[in-house]
Amino acid sequence: AQSVSQHNHHVILSEAASLELGCNYSYGGTVNLFWYVQYPGQHLQLLLKYFSGDPLVKGIKGFEAEFIKSKFSFNLRKPSVQWSDTAEYFCAVTLNQAGTALIFGKGTTLSVSS
Amino acid sequence: KAGVTQTPRYLIKTRGQQVTLSCSPISGHRSVSWYQQTPGQGLQFLFEYFSETQRNKGNFPGRFSGRQFSNSRSEMNVSTLELGDSALYLCASSLGGLAGAETQYFGPGTRLLVL
Numbered sequence: 746a747q748s749v750s751q752h753n754h755h756v757i758l759s760e761a762a763s764l765e766l767g768c769n770y771s772y773g774g775t776v777n778l779f780w781y782v783q784y785p786g787q788h789l790q791l792l793l794k795y796f797s798g799d800p801l802v803k804g805i806k807g808f809e810a811e812f813i814k815s816k817f818s819f820n821l822r823k824p825s826v827q828w829s830d831t832a833e834y835f836c837a838v839t840l841n842q843a844g845t846a847l848i849f850g851k852g853t854t855l856s857v858s859s
Numbered sequence: 860k861a862g863v864t865q866t867p868r869y870l871i872k873t874r875g876q877q878v879t880l881s882c883s884p885i886s887g888h889r890s891v892s893w894y895q896q897t898p899g900q901g902l903q904f905l906f907e908y909f910s911e912t913q914r915n916k917g918n919f920p921g922r923f924s925g926r927q928f929s930n931s932r933s934e935m936n937v938s939t940l941e942l943g944d945s946a947l948y949l950c951a952s953s954l955g956g957l958a959g960a961e962t963q964y965f966g967p968g969t970r971l972l973v974l
Contacts, residue, residue: 777959789949789965796960835902839959844915845892847951847963849902 747772751836751850758826758857766821766853768836777839778819779847780810784832792834795819806830828859861886863952863966871972877938880969884931884952890914891933892963893925896947905948908933909955937971945973 752767770776780792793804800812810821819836836850864883872878884891892915893905904917908927925935931952937944947970951963 779962781965788967789951791962791964794962837902841959844909845890845907845951845953845955845959845961845963846904846915846917847892847894847902848904849894851901 747838747840747848749836749838749848749850751834751853753853754851755854755856758855760828760857760859761825762857764821764823764826764830764855766834766836766855768819768821768850769817770819770836770838770848771817772838772840775841777841778810778812779837779839780804780808780819780821781835781837781849782832783835783852789835792821826855826857828857831855831857863950863964865948865950865966865969867969868967869970869972871974872940873974874940874942876940877936878940878971880935880937880948880950880971882933882935882950882952882966884933884950885964888952888954888964889931890953890955890961891927891931892951892953893933893935894949894951895919896949896968897945902949905935940973942973945971947971 750769778795781789803809835852837847866881890909892907907915911927922938927933947968949968950966953961953963
């Protein structure tokens with residue numbers, strides 16, 4: 746079955762540190778890729794998405810992600826984190842022939858200390 | 860534009876009972892998907908409705924069912940509740956025309972506790 750792996754369960758950083766969260770998926774066909782964020786007490790929000798075209802995509806709040814097809818990866822990056830980035834981050838994919846069903850990774854909790 | 864709304868926000872039920880959750884999508888969105896979020900299993904897809912038809916289904920038992928109305932509002936029903944059904948149930952809506960290549964917008968969820 747198709748799956749999404751997020752390598753880090755919990756990441757702890759100081760403000761201004763750089764962030765990279767890993768995401769790998771297991772599917773050889775065409776995928777659509779997403780990163781969602783869940784801030785404490787809030788609902789899931791889209792950070793960025795990749796459907797096609799430039800594999801480097803930019804999202805909200807200074808986040809970006811790079812799709813590397815050969816590595817089945819879609820890692821999330823931010824050059825300098827802020828305390829307000831403390832949240833849970835989810836990588837997800839959809840398969841074109843499977844409709845809107847998002848397959849989520851288990852999530853990574855990011856804690857940023859000021 | 861109003862976001863996805865879900866009612867009720869919190870629910871407590873006992874084993875064996877049934878429950879119905881409601882979701883109102885963003886205006887103009889015709890696709891509604893449901894997800895279950897638990898600490899152990901994470902976020903799992905339940906099913907998707909588009910134009911009142913179930914278009915996609917996840918790997919959940921038949922106790923989990925849903926429907927969609929002509930105004931795109933959707934309900935999810937769980938019958939014969941089990942303790943393991945305790946979870947946050949999320950609804951997401953999208954335009955629906957492009958299926959997987961669309962952004963889904965999530966509601967705040969309904970937190971169900973089964974005692």
